[in-house]
Amino acid sequence: MKLTGAQILLKCLEKEGVDVMFGFPGGAVIDIYDAIPKSSVEHILVRHEQGAIHAADGYARATGLVGVCLVTSGPGATNAVTGIATAYMDSIPVVIFTGQVPRVLIGNDAFQEVDIVGITRPCTKHNYLVQNIEELAGTIKQAFYLARSGRPGPVLVDLPKDLMSQVTEFKYPEEVKMRSYNPTSKPHIGQVRKVVKLLKKAKKPLIYSGGGVISSGSHEELTWLGRQLNIPVTSTLMGLGAFPGDDDLFLGMLGMHGTYAANMAVNNCDLLLAVGARFDDRVTGKVDTFAPNATIVHIDIDPTSIQKNVSVHVPLVADCKSALAALKKETEATLGDFDWFGSHKAWVDQVQTWGIEHPLTYDDSSDTIKPQYVVEKIYEITKGDAIIATEVGQNQMWAAQFYKYTKPNTLLTSGGLGTMGYGFPAAMGAQRAFPDKLVIDIAGDGSIQMCIQEMMTVVCNKLPVKIVILNNGYLGMVRQWQELFYEKNYCETCLDAQPDFVKLAEAYGADGYRVTEKKDVESTLREAFASDKPVIIDIRVEREENVYPMVPAGASLTEMLLV
């Protein structure tokens, strides 16, 4: 069957099982848009390309599938770069199709031309400029394979306009064979047995779990290990939800805004089992004093993550799922003859005591609305059964601390890149994937304005995302640093000039609520969450509330500032 390049692209998407893509048209992709109406792939028109890529990313995080985004050449492509880097830093599988000027014009500074393959080389897992119509289908097949296999990540495919109208025989390759790309997935059994020995010997073991557990879908294996071997678990921001947040063995997040119990446990453990985490500076604090008493085991699919920041005693390069399954298999046999519970009991008691001594807390005695209180109410109302997206800054940290994530893929947040404006479009992508689920974006008044234009997208596509703005009239996290480390020089962080968010919601055709009294928080949230429309809830919170605990940048994890 002979098809045009545009038709081939859409056929490939259908073959990959793509049901939706997020995009924005332009001159270089007009042939593709011409073919979209005849395809089964739904296209959601965003209002800015950053919204498209974040939505594809949110869709991918919520479903575990590959998200797809389509933008035009030049500014369309560059507008997507922030979102591509966001997905890259958090290892999210996304395939980005960018239009390109016709091949004869490439390199001529043509209208809306940019070397997007060059620009995105350092922030994609891989990228392609398709030079030949015969290579189109195979390239798309590879792009999806690369995006979802090994350590997932964004893959960009640049499509010159003239290829999209050329005609060729369509044949979709059955399988991908690349001599240069064979990600390791199975663990070395000798290393697995070494880990089991270490676990048996350890008196104070700790699991430090990261985003890799979620992307590999190994939350069940992780939960089994924690519970059956009686090992406390702390998680990175990216890993929240993999181990049930309401379990007694769960210590909460570690690192800069981690809990007292988690950071003390890292400091005192004698065995640290890092799973799908990468020892980011926000997690380790001062590297030299990180887990000073521990033998460190590091399970990761990406060899470059191992020994990058912290020297590791036992590396285990494998997909988290197969590594944890192997650990489960090896330890399952020991359950009868080894007292895992007793062996770690004193340590678990100690860790839980730390949690009781210094729980996550805030001063709730005043009449003003505390942002933490709002997040707690959101948790109470949803009973944890919602998808939470966050923006970046204080709102993100409170959403991580005061909401208990009990299931994987329920927290969508820009962890590595820290992209303000991520949460709302990501929530939109997740809502499209799960139309009947409650999807909430916990936002700040600063970051919500970075992609606010997608209000139009959610309204006209009937995606009832709920935006809860913890409105303190500040770029709160930077203000907190200015307060603590820059002598309260609040330079350019005060946002007391801001739009009327309620009217703004209404202008877009959504519902808007404003809450200024603590007593109205719960009832308003309940009413808003029950609505079948997109909603903005503007909650005026305590203006200078800080996120605690806090480990100052570059300090050791034990040097926490507490409430």
Next chain:
Amino acid sequence: MKKHTLSVMVENEPGVLSRVVGLFSGRGFNIYSLNVAPTLEKGVSMMTIVAEGDDQIIEQIVKQLRKLVPTIKVKDLTDLKSVDREMVLLKVNAEDSKRAEILRIVDIFRCKVVDVSVDELTLEVTGDQGKISPLVHLLTRFGIKEIARSGNVAMQRSMQFDL
């Protein structure tokens, strides 16, 4: 900091060189020399990269090189027995009074004279750094007008004897 010689086999596709070089520049490391050429296998190129860094930096770079999608194989030759060679072309001032001495040096270092004019000689020399550096040093006093170097190419020795 010591110099490491990395032998990198890659798919010969557009952009592969910038992907490799980007790994160094993106981390603020400098490449000392770089040589790329096709191999016998169709579509496969071999790069020889000499870079400076401590062991941890080089370990990270080797892993990052392996992670690149078009990379087929990466070998750090530094601690292996290997043969490495560089070819250099040198254009040297050679007035009549100096010419005889230059030609003696050419003889001692087994260089070749590949071009000649009234007052210049162009020499070709192949060797490892132990040969090239002293030669360049010796010729400097005559005045080296131009120099073009291929960068190292290297290959692991078949037999890894410890002498």
